[in-house]
Amino acid sequence: MRQLPLISRRVAAAAVSVVLLGGVAACGPEDSDSKGAGGGSDAPRKGGTLTILNSQPQSDFDPARLYTSGGGNIPGLVFRTLTTRNREDGAAGAKVVPDLATDTGKPSKNATVWTYTLKDGLTYEDGRKITTADIKYGIERSFAAELSGGAPYLRDWLIGGDTYQGPYKDKKGLDSIETPDEKTIVFHLRKPEGDFPFVATQTQFAPVPRDKDKGTAYENHPISSGPYKVVKNVGDGERMTLERNPHWSEKTDAERHAYPDRVEVKAGLDSAVINQRLSTGSGADAAAVTTDTNLGPAELAQVSGDKELAGRVGTGHFGYTNYLAFNPKVKPFDNPKVRQAISHAINRTSVVNAAGGSSLAEPATTFLPEREFFGHTPYDHFPAGATGDPAKARKLLAEAGYEDGLTITLTHSTVKDFATSPEVATAVQEGLKKAGITVKLQGLEDNDYSEKTKSVKDAPGFFLSAWGADWPAGGPFLAPIYDGRQIVRDGSNYNHAQLDDKAVNAEIDAINKLTDLKSAAKRWGALDKKIGERALSVPLFHPVYKRLYGKDVKNIVISDWTGVLDVSQVAVR
Numbered sequence: 001m002r003q004l005p006l007i008s009r010r011v012a013a014a015a016v017s018v019v020l021l022g023g024v025a026a027c028g029p030e031d032s033d034s035k036g037a038g039g040g041s042d043a044p045r046k047g048g049t050l051t052i053l054n055s056q057p058q059s060d061f062d063p064a065r066l067y068t069s070g071g072g073n074i075p076g077l078v079f080r081t082l083t084t085r086n087r088e089d090g091a092a093g094a095k096v097v098p099d100l101a102t103d104t105g106k107p108s109k110n111a112t113v114w115t116y117t118l119k120d121g122l123t124y125e126d127g128r129k130i131t132t133a134d135i136k137y138g139i140e141r142s143f144a145a146e147l148s149g150g151a152p153y154l155r156d157w158l159i160g161g162d163t164y165q166g167p168y169k170d171k172k173g174l175d176s177i178e179t180p181d182e183k184t185i186v187f188h189l190r191k192p193e194g195d196f197p198f199v200a201t202q203t204q205f206a207p208v209p210r211d212k213d214k215g216t217a218y219e220n221h222p223i224s225s226g227p228y229k230v231v232k233n234v235g236d237g238e239r240m241t242l243e244r245n246p247h248w249s250e251k252t253d254a255e256r257h258a259y260p261d262r263v264e265v266k267a268g269l270d271s272a273v274i275n276q277r278l279s280t281g282s283g284a285d286a287a288a289v290t291t292d293t294n295l296g297p298a299e300l301a302q303v304s305g306d307k308e309l310a311g312r313v314g315t316g317h318f319g320y321t322n323y324l325a326f327n328p329k330v331k332p333f334d335n336p337k338v339r340q341a342i343s344h345a346i347n348r349t350s351v352v353n354a355a356g357g358s359s360l361a362e363p364a365t366t367f368l369p370e371r372e373f374f375g376h377t378p379y380d381h382f383p384a385g386a387t388g389d390p391a392k393a394r395k396l397l398a399e400a401g402y403e404d405g406l407t408i409t410l411t412h413s414t415v416k417d418f419a420t421s422p423e424v425a426t427a428v429q430e431g432l433k434k435a436g437i438t439v440k441l442q443g444l445e446d447n448d449y450s451e452k453t454k455s456v457k458d459a460p461g462f463f464l465s466a467w468g469a470d471w472p473a474g475g476p477f478l479a480p481i482y483d484g485r486q487i488v489r490d491g492s493n494y495n496h497a498q499l500d501d502k503a504v505n506a507e508i509d510a511i512n513k514l515t516d517l518k519s520a521a522k523r524w525g526a527l528d529k530k531i532g533e534r535a536l537s538v539p540l541f542h543p544v545y546k547r548l549y550g551k552d553v554k555n556i557v558i559s560d561w562t563g564v565l566d567v568s569q570v571a572v573r
Helices: 132-141 153-157 215-220 271-280 283-287 297-304 336-345 348-354 390-399 422-433 446-453 475-482 502-512 517-532
Strands: 049-053 083-085 096-098 113-117 177-181 184-188 228-234 239-244 262-266 313-316 320-326 361-363 406-413 437-444 462-468 537-543 545-548
Touching: 049 271, 049 283, 132 177, 132 184, 215 228, 271 283, 271 297, 271 545, 336 390, 336 422, 336 437, 348 361, 348 422, 348 537, 406 422, 406 446, 422 437, 422 462, 437 446, 462 475, 475 502, 475 517, 502 517
Parallel strands: 049 262, 406 437, 406 462
Antiparallel strands: 083 096, 113 184, 177 184, 228 239, 239 262, 313 545, 320 462, 320 537, 361 537
């Protein structure tokens, strides 16, 4: 997945838009029934208006420009794709299932060709039939420079994708996407990709009728293939109104329930205001939720003391890891013993406390989050215990030639979020001090921080970072960070260690050939453990999402795919 810009504001939004990772996703108190939470035991019913209160606008509401599911699950109400997420709680929600297609795809023997067949009876909001030509066109327009911003995988995976510039400049289209008939679509990849069914969940795979394409203006009224259609979009997603798509049929869509008659999105709100409105629940706010705003430590403490409010807190887990990144091209981090010493010295208890406490963050010693579908394999190569092992760290520093200690600089963002906050940086600083490591803090404004830490030329030697997976598997977690072929020298680089190891690259290729997801997960876990021996990063914690929902909201479902409340399942009283 990516380094999420807000999600710590969005993991404190997507990693706090997708931000609070925890144990098994649940709603309300740990012993509550998520399906009935917030609305009693009666079955959910259709009707009413659902209000979504968010801090971030649902901007660029075009399937070509959205990154996976965008801000929460709102795009999934309008756009259907070849495959989608299984809409269930916890780990069960991390499975990929058919959506527009009859299955999750039929791969060739080497997973370089994927074939999909559309279901019968699929229509747009105007009643016309959805065809595979529309899906092909929807994908092709995502390559246009005017519609940039979506997930980048198809540029790398599709044959010819690296040079294709979209249908506005190239009328011929991509030969690597074939549509032999209106129900069959075939993708030809330049390399094996066993995870292709996951990528087919992204909004680029939503159908777009060519004659309705308005270029950059399409976002104002995209043609719906889902249960709701856009009837108003003001301020680039700050105010949106969705109403029922009369031509959507639940018979063709096993994943979305579409209980409310209407969905009102109100964004650009302060997070404190959102939480206050949800807790008070006056008027329309009683039937409101948020998909990008978490409870902070103080708010959580207040809510926990109120039984009624505590019963309206959804807990979510998403694949996200906050960590210390090393750039071994910068001294003294080129010395493995220095990196190992820092790994032993880290005080994860103080770091977790700085991130909001154990209710909002779980200590991590592995890069892959603790979920089976990622391939999580337990390891702790450089044990620090709960509060650090300064004696072991001092010993390693002496072996590295720093008997009298070491002074280093830690770069962080000045924005207060879970990933790179000054509070977390200070906690790291205090922990390393006990091992004789003096840490000078370098705080940068958010844009400067992002630009510098992603630059191969200018990246600091030691900085706070975070990463989340675009789908629940080990590949999108490890490959962008450790695949040497993904080092970007003239743009945004996420391989912070600039690791380019032939054996690692070869293992990534070998795993990508697997279409057996359980076998692939085991291999990803083994690779994570192997890379971890090099001390190229120090995993700190996995965030946990805690979000309020209104008192008249029911049928709460929070999967481990997104970690946020699924608005396609919600009903209101």
